Amino acid sequence: MGFFSKLKESLKKTKEAISYKLNKLFTGGVLNDEFYDELEMIMLTADIGASATETILEQLREVVDEKHIRKAEDVRTELRRIMVEILEENPCPEYEYPLIIVVAGVNGVGKTTAIGKLAKRFKQQKKSVTIVAGDTFRAAASDQLTVWAERAGVRIVKHTEGADPGAVVYDAVMSAKSKKTDVLLVDTAGRLHNKKNLMKELEKISGIIGREMPEAMHLNYIVLDATTGQNALSQVDIFNEAIDIDGIILTKLDGTAKGGVVLAIASQLQIPVVYVGVGEGIDDLEEFEAENFIDAIVS
Amino acid sequence: MGLFSGLSEKLNHIFSKLTARGKLTELEIKQAMREIRIALLEADVNLSVVKDFISRVSQQAVGEKIMNSLTPGQQVIKIVNEEMIALMGSTNSALEVAPKPPTVIMMCGLQGAGKTTMCGKLAAMLKKQGKKPLLVAGDIYRPAAINQLQVVGKSVGVEVYEHGVQKPYKTALEALKVAEKKGLDTVIIDTAGRLHINDELMKELEDVKREIKPTEILLTVDAMTGQDAVTVATTFNDRLDISGVILTKLDGDTRGGAALSIKAVTGKPIKFCGTGEKMGDIEAFHPERMASRILGMGDVLTLIEKAQNAVTEEEMQKLEKKFKESNFTLDDFLTQFDNISKMGDLSQLISMMPGLGRNIKISEKDIDEKRIARFKAIIQSMTMYEREHPEIIKSSRRKRIAAGSGTTIQDVNQLLKQFEQSKDMMRAMKGGKRMPFRR
Secondary structure, eight states: OOHHHHHHHHHHTTTHHHHHHHHHHHHHOOOSHHHHHHHHHHHHHTTOOHHHHHHHHHHHHHHHHHTTOOOHHHHHHHHHHHHHHHHHSSOOOOOOSSEEEEEEOSTTSOHHHHHHHHHHHHHHTTOOEEEEEEOOSSTTHHHHHHHHHHHHTOEEEOOOTTOOHHHHHHHHHHHHHHHTOSEEEEEEOOOOTTOHHHHHHHHHHHHHHHHHOTTSEEEEEEEEETTBOTHHHHHHHHHHHHSOOOEEEEEOTTSSOOOTHHHHHHHHHOOOEEEEEOSSSTTOEEEOOHHHHHHHHHO | OHHHHHHHHHHHHHHHTOOOOSBOOHHHHHHHHHHHHHHHHHTTOOHHHHHHHHHHHHHHHTTOBOOTTSOHHHHHHHHHHHHHHHHHOOSOOOOOOOSSSOEEEEEEESTTSOHHHHHHHHHHHHHHTTOOEEEEEEOOSSTTHHHHHHHHHHHHTOEEEOBTBSOHHHHHHHHHHHHHHHTOOEEEEEEOOOOTTOHHHHHHHHHHHHHHOOSEEEEEEETTBOTTHHHHHHHHHHHHOOSEEEEEOTTSSOOOTHHHHHHHHHOOOEEEEEOSSSTTOEEEOOHHHHHHHHHTOHHHHHHHHHHHHHSOHHHHHHHHHHHHHTOOOHHHHHHHHHHHHHHOOHHHHGGGSTTTTTTSOOOGGGGOHHHHHHHHHHHHTSOHHHHHOGGGOOHHHHHHHHHHHTOOHHHHHHHHHHHHHHHHHHHHHHHTTOOTTOO
């Protein structure tokens, strides 16, 4: 099943109520205040957030005025276009190898699972992949990662629980250099972004990679749980300050949450969504496609 | 916090234009509610919950008398805050105890909410209270989940029962027997994280419930959850009739609006909060703290509370009468300083000093604490007659007062000057039909 159908299927389950509302709205007719209020409600419910919603709707009103749009259906087209543009404004990184991806995020967003799925993707592209168990804090985190490494059929570098994550990363980088590994995927401990010392640790990991393997392409991804509300903005903002964030992996889109906060993130922080997690299977990670993402919300 | 200053500034701006006093008007409330709506949405309170809440509070606020010591904006916030606390329920977070042991606590929630960690925290807490808990590994799906629970159990010194990946209700039934045999009085069942729309996995939880009949079914929710919190909570509650909620990851910087949403749609009490990564980081839920966190106006709320306590109605009326009669004396000035000191931190208080905050620019250094202490000492060194008739205080009296209060003549001059200015200010305000101590 392709991205579109899969994502759409998972997005649509309980979105039907909203879709119904939207369809009624867009086929209804009059573009009055009530129309925009309804639209606002739909966007807020998708976690787009009060300020991003306001900005988008303002833009929409302007376009509607300028183009003398009168039909609700045409408004939908414009709204979709505006939202897609916001998401596509920041291009995803083009991979070069050797590639090191550090995967960070707060607790419980699905970092370890995302790494397992990423490993499988790169493996399928015939790349040699090593997973680095940088989460030495959470109980049994490296056990969990080992299971994923086995499922994906890739190597894993790990130390004992409580070890210094910097040391694990250093070892992994050294072994990647000697083995000429194409892709190094670094798992990190979940940390609430307002914990300064833990953010420092992340900076350290990033520093080691830059120092020991400057020839590699080094990317930092943040994993966001689609269920998260406006706090996602703060998460990306603060992680981005510690280590430059190059992209977002948006997980748990197979639930009823819409993950609309990425629109606010894209417009305020200029960070693209790279992948979306749409299920618990190892293949349930897809490249992000703005149009499909927006369609699944707006249609 | 940025949001906080943003909101209170906006509210102040709205209310500084309003002159009507006495009772809150619909217009005032409407304007304030627009800002409060945005604050609640940014805090991730569900939109429908926000709408309901605001209409309820608005109705209640119309015609409400504005307290003497508060601005209309503060009065609205006070009502909003009180209503929110009432809605979020009591602090009573005691766990139910089964009449015949063991008491069984069943955990449930989405993936990554923090169930396994919370199991450990509950076990540690119960152990501290003298209970004998048993942890049960019911997450048969996530790789190494059983392992994680074992590590957690070990770290808090609580036994863990597991039986591989067989049906969770079977493992749970076995665990009950183990608890009985070993004399353990509380059984905590960890379950796999699941999407509320995954029918098969929800049935699995229903199976556990049917077979085990837990004393408590606790839904664990990530405090950072957005609009979807209502869907999740409603579904879990509909299918399992949960007995309470645990909010995790409150040590982050989330405003935690999900708490309000969940309580509003399920009506079930929020019992505990996870506030850190250590096993001791569990707290009873405090509606007041949560309310001020969601509103993002902790400081304003503290001020309102302090203002309410510090200045009694009676004192207010007495002072106001004095202004009217233009016989405001240095003794009254002293009372005023006492009230200020009672309220605490001055820098915070400037904005709410009646007549001072918004209308007259007074920099913080003008009324710093030391200075007030000095002024108080000076007034206290005066005779009663001097306090009532400051005009008689000429150079020899000034010298005596300065010596008596351990200050300089300049300080005494300054106080007298400030007193005169205050009197002028009051006269001016009275002319504008605006009492400085009433708004």
